[in-house]
Amino acid sequence: MTAAADTEHRDRFLGMKVTPLARRRLDNFRANRRGFISLWLFLILFVGSLFAEFIANDKPILVKYDGGYYMPIFTMYPETTFGGEFPTEADYNDPVLIKLVESKGWMIRPPIPWHHTSVNYQLGTPAPAKPGPRNWLGTDDQARDLLARLIYGFRISVLFGLILTVASTVIGVAAGAVQGYFGGWVDLGFQRFMEIWSGIPRLYVLIILASFVEPSFWWLLGILLLFHWMSLVSVVRAEFLRGRQQDYVRAARALGVSDAVIMFRHVLPNAMVAALTLLPFVLNSSITALTSLDFLGLGLPPGSASLGEILAQGKANLQAPWIGITSFCVLAALLSLLIFVGEAVRDAFDPRKTMV
Amino acid sequence: MLDAASSKKPLVEVRDLKMHFPIYAGLLRRRVGEVKAVDGVSFDVFEGETLGLVGESGCGKSTCGRALLRLYEVTDGSITIDGVDIATLSNSELREKRPTMQMVFQDPQASLNPRMTVQAIIQEPLDEHTTLSTKEKQQKVYDLMDAVGLNRRFAGRYPHAFSGGQRQRIGIARALALNPKFIVCDEPIAALDVSIQAQVVNLLEDLQEQFGLTYLFISHDLSMVRHIATRVAVMYLGKIVELAPREALYSAPLHPYTEALLSAVPEPDPSIEAKVERIILQGDVPSPSNPPKGCNFCTRCPKVMPICRQAEPPTREVRPGHFTACHLHETTSQTTEKTAAQYEANERQHGE
Numbered sequence: 001m002t003a004a005a006d007t008e009h010r011d012r013f014l015g016m017k018v019t020p021l022a023r024r025r026l027d028n029f030r031a032n033r034r035g036f037i038s039l040w041l042f043l044i045l046f047v048g049s050l051f052a053e054f055i056a057n058d059k060p061i062l063v064k065y066d067g068g069y070y071m072p073i074f075t076m077y078p079e080t081t082f083g084g085e086f087p088t089e090a091d092y093n094d095p096v097l098i099k100l101v102e103s104k105g106w107m108i109r110p111p112i113p114w115h116h117t118s119v120n121y122q123l124g125t126p127a128p129a130k131p132g133p134r135n136w137l138g139t140d141d142q143a144r145d146l147l148a149r150l151i152y153g154f155r156i157s158v159l160f161g162l163i164l165t166v167a168s169t170v171i172g173v174a175a176g177a178v179q180g181y182f183g184g185w186v187d188l189g190f191q192r193f194m195e196i197w198s199g200i201p202r203l204y205v206l207i208i209l210a211s212f213v214e215p216s217f218w219w220l221l222g223i224l225l226l227f228h229w230m231s232l233v234s235v236v237r238a239e240f241l242r243g244r245q246q247d248y249v250r251a252a253r254a255l256g257v258s259d260a261v262i263m264f265r266h267v268l269p270n271a272m273v274a275a276l277t278l279l280p281f282v283l284n285s286s287i288t289a290l291t292s293l294d295f296l297g298l299g300l301p302p303g304s305a306s307l308g309e310i311l312a313q314g315k316a317n318l319q320a321p322w323i324g325i326t327s328f329c330v331l332a333a334l335l336s337l338l339i340f341v342g343e344a345v346r347d348a349f350d351p352r353k354t355m356v
Numbered sequence: 357m358l359d360a361a362s363s364k365k366p367l368v369e370v371r372d373l374k375m376h377f378p379i380y381a382g383l384l385r386r387r388v389g390e391v392k393a394v395d396g397v398s399f400d401v402f403e404g405e406t407l408g409l410v411g412e413s414g415c416g417k418s419t420c421g422r423a424l425l426r427l428y429e430v431t432d433g434s435i436t437i438d439g440v441d442i443a444t445l446s447n448s449e450l451r452e453k454r455p456t457m458q459m460v461f462q463d464p465q466a467s468l469n470p471r472m473t474v475q476a477i478i479q480e481p482l483d484e485h486t487t488l489s490t491k492e493k494q495q496k497v498y499d500l501m502d503a504v505g506l507n508r509r510f511a512g513r514y515p516h517a518f519s520g521g522q523r524q525r526i527g528i529a530r531a532l533a534l535n536p537k538f539i540v541c542d543e544p545i546a547a548l549d550v551s552i553q554a555q556v557v558n559l560l561e562d563l564q565e566q567f568g569l570t571y572l573f574i575s576h577d578l579s580m581v582r583h584i585a586t587r588v589a590v591m592y593l594g595k596i597v598e599l600a601p602r603e604a605l606y607s608a609p610l611h612p613y614t615e616a617l618l619s620a621v622p623e624p625d626p627s628i629e630a631k632v633e634r635i636i637l638q639g640d641v642p643s644p645s646n647p648p649k650g651c652n653f654c655t656r657c658p659k660v661m662p663i664c665r666q667a668e669p670p671t672r673e674v675r676p677g678h679f680t681a682c683h684l685h686e687t688t689s690q691t692t693e694k695t696a697a698q699y700e701a702n703e704r705q706h707g708e
Contacts, residue, residue, distance in 0.1 A: 019514065188385075247467035251530065254425050255481045256454030269471045 025348040035344020042337045049155035056112035056148035058093050064105035073110075093118065112136070114145030116152040116305040128313075128320040138322045140313050146323060150330050152305035157334070160221065161287035165279065167225050168286070172232035173268070173275060179233070180240025180271075181263050187237070194230055202227045206298050214301055224289050231282050232275055239271030246270075273349045280342030284335055291331065307331050366400035367538055367570050368424070373397045373433035373443075375416070375423045379645060391645045393419040395594035396433070398671070401538070406564065406571040408585030408602070410578060410617070414641060416594040417574045418462070421540040424572065425457050426450060437538060455485050455534035460560075462543040464523035468515040474501075474526055475511040481533040500529040503566070504559060521552035525559065532563065540572045545580060553577075557584055578621045582606055587677075590614045593652040594644055596671070600678040610680040612659045651683065659684060 018026070030036050054061065059072040065082050072092065079090040083100045090097055093113060101107055114120070114135070120143045123129050127143040137146040179187045206215070206223060213219060243249060244267060252262045293299035294308025295315075307327060314324025375394035378387050393416045401407045411417050423430050426442055435443045438456055445453060461467035468477055478497045482488055488496065498508050504525040515523055524544060531539055541560065545553040557580060563569060575581050581588055582602060589599040590613065598611040609615045616635040623629040637656045642648050648655050654664040663683050671681040 021514075247461045247463055248469040250422070250427055251459065251461060251467050251527070252480065253427055254454070254457075254459045255484055255530075255534075256451040257480070257484050258451075261484075265472075266469050270469075 028350070029344050029348035032344035032347045035340045035342075035347070038337045038340035039344070042334075042341060045154065045334075045337075046158055049151055049158065052151045052155050053110075055110055056114055056116070056145070056151045057110045058091075058113055058115045058118040060092055060107040060109045063101060063107040065101055065107075066104045093120070093122070095122070112145065112148055112151075114148040116144060116149045117303065118145070118148075119143045120145065128317055128323060130320075131322055137326050138320065140310065140323060141317055141320075146310070146326060149305040149310060150307075150326065153307045153310055153327075154330060154334065156217075156300070156305065157287050157290060157307050160217065160290045161283050164221055164224055164228055164286040164289070165283045167221070168229040168282065169232055169275065169279065171225070171229040173236050173271075175229065176233040176236025177240050177263055177268065177271070180237040181244050181259070181267065183241065183244070194233065198227070198230055200227070203296075203298070206293065210298055215299065217300060220290065220293065220299060224286070224293075228282075228286065228289065231285065232278060235274050235278055236271055239274050240267055243267035243270055277342075277346045277349050280338050280345055284338045284342070287334065287338075307334075364402040364405070367403045367438060368401040368572070369434075369436040370400070370424065371398050371434045371436075373420065373423060373435060374431040375419050375428055376431040389645050391643075392594050392647060393644055394423060395644075395647070397591075397594070397596050398433075399589055399596060399599055401570055401572055402586075403537075403570055404564075404568055405586040406573050406584050408581035408588040409572060409574045409591060410576060410581050410588060411591035412576060412617075412641065414644070415591045416644070417576075417591055418542050420591070421459070421542045421572060421574050424540055425459055427459075455481070456536055457538045457540070458531035458534065458536040460524070460527050460531050460539060460541045460544045463547045464520055464527050465515070465547070467527050468523055470515055473512050473514055474506070474518075477515070477526060478529045478533055481530060485534055496533070497529075500532055503532065503563065504529045519552075520548050521555055524548060524552075524556050528556075528559065528563070532567070535567070536569070538570045538572070540574070542574050543576070544573075545577065546575065553580065560584065578617065590617065593641060593647055595652055595681065596679075597653065597682065598678075598680040600675075600680075604675065604678050610674055610678065610685055611653075611682045612657050612684070613653050614680075616658070651681075 048055065053073065057073060061071065061073050063070040063072060063082075070077055070081070072090070076089050078087045079085065079097065080087055082090060082097060083104075084090065084097060092098070092101075092107070092109070120129075120135060120139055122134075123139065123143050127139050128141045128146075129135060129139045129143065131138040135145045135147070137150070140146055140149060175190065179190045202223070205226075209215065209219075209223065215223075240263075246266075249262055249266050252266055257265075290299060290306070291308035291311070294306040295312045296308075297312065299308055300306050307330060310323060310327040311331070314321075314327050317323055373394055374392070374396055376390040376392050379389045379391060380386065381388045395416075397416075397420060399407065409417050409420065419428070422428055424435055424437075426435070426445075430443050433443060434441050437453070440453060442450060442453055442457075472480075475494075475497055478500055479493050482493045482496060486493075497511060501508055501511065506522065506525050506529065510518070510522075515526065518526065524547075528544075544560070545556050548556060560571065560573075561584060564571060571584075573581065573584055585602050587599065587601050588605045589596050590605070590611065591597065592613050598605065598609065598614045600610075605614065606618065609618055612635075616637050619632065619635045623632055635658060637658075639656050642652070642655055648665070650666050651657070651664040651669050654660050657664060661683060667683070669681045669683045669686070671679050672685065673679050674685045
């Protein structure tokens with residue numbers, strides 16, 4: 001008994017104290033091998049894509065030229081710095097400039113020497129070009145490197161999905177909590193409002209909006225958020241409807257604890273289990289929401305890399321199947337990884353598996 | 357229902373308490389009726405005493421207890437605790453009043469938040485109502501754990517690590533944290549093993565002596581109530597049918613329902629048990645949304661008279677301190693029959 005009590009306090013995960021329940025959940029999560037591996041794969045891809053500028057960039061990380069060191073990845077240097085003719089920014093994919101630099105030094109380039117906006121002017125064939133030694137996955141129809149665009153597109157899709165998920169979770173949990181906790185007319189009114197609200201066709205709203213503002217990242221996020229927050233409400237509401245009937249909530253009320261504190265301290269932690277289980281699926285739907293908008297051309301401004309935009313290019317250029325196939329594979333892999341993670345999370349919170 | 361026989365001061369005075377829950381139905385959620393869970397209940401609880409509240413399940417005992425602490429918004433009536441009518445207090449005034457009245461719940465598993473440690477659970481009332489420092493709170497929690505017989509070492513554990521009896525001790529410690537005067541014990545032993553029940557009841561008695569507590573002890577266990585209560589109130593279908601000092605009630609019950617209840621108490625001695633004549637009530641408890649006309653018990657009463665189906669019996673003090681609401685004890689049985697006959701005559705006239 002004492003030994004058990006001691007290990008309870010010693011058990012730590014990433015420096016945080018772990019309760020026995022959380023420990024069982026972690027173990028359950030790990031027991032789902034597919035989900036566990038998927039999580040690691042996803043994290044590697046995501047964290048890697050956060051450093052996309054160091055992986056896929058036309059600007060070298062470090063240049064030694066004529067005794068001096070330069071870091072073009074952070075600062076802009078004119079061509080004249082390296083003995084060129086023009087005072088414009090140096091194009092490090094230009095064979096002339098490469099020759100100039102290498103005559104008096106060297107440069108360390110990212111593994112993929114293309115930014116998602118940089119155009120390959122030395123293509124030789126009409127764009128989109130086939131996969132080859134210069135562009136590993138080929139180029140899109142504007143001679144931009146496909147791999148670089150996939151990496152940046154992956155990053156923006158996942159970031160967008162994460163931000164949208166977090167924001168809609170916060171709003172959805174708050175809305176569901178208020179409805180479930182207070183019940184009665186609050187609940188009834190809110191539910192009818194949501195039924196009407198969810199009937200608004202979001203695509204039309206976006207098309208109308210696109211006609212008078214240029215939909216930026218944050219604009220899109222805001223508009224999708226207007227509709228996306230409802231995904232968690234029903235689950236959280238149900239949990240709060242159940243939670244508010246619990247005796248420990250009654251006990252807290254008998255102690256004079258205020259409603260807000262009861263909701264936060266007593267009901268929310270118990271309601272979050274159901275919400276957490278749904279989160280990976282909400283994240284997935286957030287990612288596909290942006291992808292589908294980009295595919296339809298209603299999404300991010302032209303020129304920005306996104307999985308949906310690449311998919312649209314693949315559809316427009318069926319003679320260049322590498323565009324469609326690679327973008328499909330990346331999207332499918334991303335969504336599958338997240339679903340596998342979601343299944344493992346569901347296992348971890350399964351009450352039948354966490355009971356003693 | 358004032359208790360003139362007692363010289364003690366009442367701590368809790370309940371007058372004509374009504375707790376009706378509306379029933380909504382149909383597309384427009386119209387109010388189609390109400391469940392009269394508590395329908396006009398009056399009693400006093402004197403300082404330092406234990407008032408037992410007994411009755412079968414669904415009779416409104418727990419609702420009555422919860423309404424007393426205003427966990428529900430009461431429909432009608434007044435609840436005066438320590439000189440303040442809490443039925444009409446505003447939320448902020450009520451919050452200030454909360455420390456004087458507390459509750460121990462039936463199911464210790466459900467009444468403790470599974471995600472809070474024992475320390476956090478017992479400390480919560482202190483967080484809400486006091487300005488003690490963290491260290492003082494810690495000390496107070498340890499003192500309370502000592503008082504209810506819990507090992508201090510368990511403060512960091514979660515409720516699931518405890519047995520039912522230990523959990524109920526945690527619930528009692530939480531109720532005691534703010535030094536209340538009045539505690540509603542809502543079937544505190546119903547969810548416990550028989551061997552543990554005695555421990556918890558003895559603990560409650562010890563604490564009553566130690567802190568001068570006043571209990572409303574809600575239970576359906578008549579023998580346990582006999583052990584702990586000073587006076588006993590019997591409820592049936594939202595009404596108190598009999599209220600008397602413990603011994604008077606158990607030795608000479610006046611209301612037929614009380615008689616039937618007491619005859620159902622198991623007798624440990626088999627030779628006596630064989631001779632006990634049980635009063636078996638027929639039928640079921642009527643729905644509290646549609647109580648019968650007249651006396652609530654008239655549908656099942658073995659001694660039902662015509663008047664019982666017509667008029668609701670008023671509560672009378674039949675003997676000193678012994679109240680009952682039954683037509684049998686209105687005056688003598690002769691006059692009762694007479695009044696019943698008169699009543700029927702009146703009714704007939706009305707009908708014509």
